[in-house]
Amino acid sequence: MNDPASPILETVDLVAGYAGRPALEGISVAIARGAQVAIVGPNGAGKSTLFKVLVGLIPASAGRVMINGEPARQQLRRVAYVPQREEVDWRFPVTVLDVVLMGRYGRLGWIRRPGQHDRDIARHCLDQLGMDALANRPIGQLSGGQQQRIFLARALTQEPDILLLDEPFAGVDAPTQETVLALLASFKSRGITMLVSTHDLPLATSRFELLMLLNRRLVAFGPPSTALNPDTLSATFGSQLLLYQDGERYFTVTDHCCPPPVQADAGRWGGEGSR
């Protein structure tokens, strides 16, 4: 069952969405243990929906999700999920450490309180994100980038095999982005499988070994060199992406029509396409 060659995460003909209008259709993909996958697609491509199905927040309307070769429902402890924007009340009277410790609750079970062991893990995870000094701060005093980091630290305390990050780089400051990227790179050696959604194609191509191009359907899945070509790019981004051919090379211009108006970088030059 835990054969390292078998995929850790597998979806078969997955369909999901709200009120009969599927946001995802016929997604079949197998992801190997320890893979680092960037899920790229425009707004409304179903990236968030895919994550919510994988973590059991919304049901699949057809198809199935297997984790470690078993139905996902029985394996949800292995998955940690950081939503795109945490919709929590930032005035809530909890400290950074309190929030990060919540990641341990799943392992503690009912009634038991977090002990020294859990606190050590939480502090270690905070430390990895450069946040240990802020452990006793009320969460209301954090900056946007720091808020994003504590939720990543909390996901780490869950000691997941699979980590799902929904748009972790949308609207965060550059130091946070670099800290997070460096940390994600270190997960490779720890065998953590990672799915990171982003609409930033250049970032995805330069920092991730596997790309999943998504636009309601699975357009392409594989290393950037095979996943990216003019057909897959236009199938993914449609009119939101312009392609220029210059001899052997393609240049792409992507329209980052981002949800948070923090970086007004619409029309910025994207990375190179294939060959």
Place this chain on the structure above:
Amino acid sequence: MSGLLELLLAPLAYSFMQRSLLACLIVGVICSVMGCYVVLRGMAFMGDALAHAILPGVAIAYVLKGDMLVGALGAAIIAALVIGAFSRHGQVKEDTAIGIVFAAALALGIALMSTIKNYSIDLTHVLFGNVLGVSENDLILTGGLAAFVLLVVVLLYKEFLVVSFDPVLAATLRLPITHLRNLMLVLLALTVVVSLQTVGVGLVAAMLVTPAATASLLTKRLPSMMVVAAVIGAVSSLTGLYLSYYVNVASGAAVVLVCTLCFVLAYLLAPGRGLLWGSIRGLRTTRAGAGETHP
């Protein structure tokens, strides 16, 4: 000093005052602790609604010559669960569901009471509390319910915390969110019913909100907020009851007014956050600014 002690001890010579003080103390603590969740989750309207929703239960208990507390308890729990059921699927917003159930229960209560003759005295007691009339049985029931509520709040502390703070995480941790929310509503209903005896329907919401809101101005973590709220609730309840004994005002109103005074003091004087603190800081910066322009 001995004069003060005598002032404090004199009312205790009466056994009804001993029972009242105990009941007030229990209600002050339990309302303030549950009130922390009420304040943090924005359930003040819910608390008020549950208080009014007990009326039909009280009327039915009166007609059947049953225990009014039991009738109130049944009505409050039914109202809480009906509100939860209406708003669960998102077709009706929660505050709308509360408004509907609240008004319907109040109307049903009034309709039932209007058919009963000679109800006016008891009705006043339900609306405004009758802390001096706490019987030994009432006290046992109050104490038992309060102990149950506190026990559940302590045991399920981390579950209630995560459901209140981050329902998405609670869902991914596979916590039974709906059951936990309903349980919280039932605990709130129990708290409201226990408080009726001392402060009455009209003022329960104040007991739920005011001490917890005061504590939120003074603390930074939920456990300390609960403890501080409980202390404020207990001290206000005792102070209010002594005031009502010596100045001869309605006890429930006196308790709530003392709570409100605590809130106003905290709002003005809370270290680092109070209004006074802000104006001192403002004064300093204007002075510093003035110093720069006129060296």
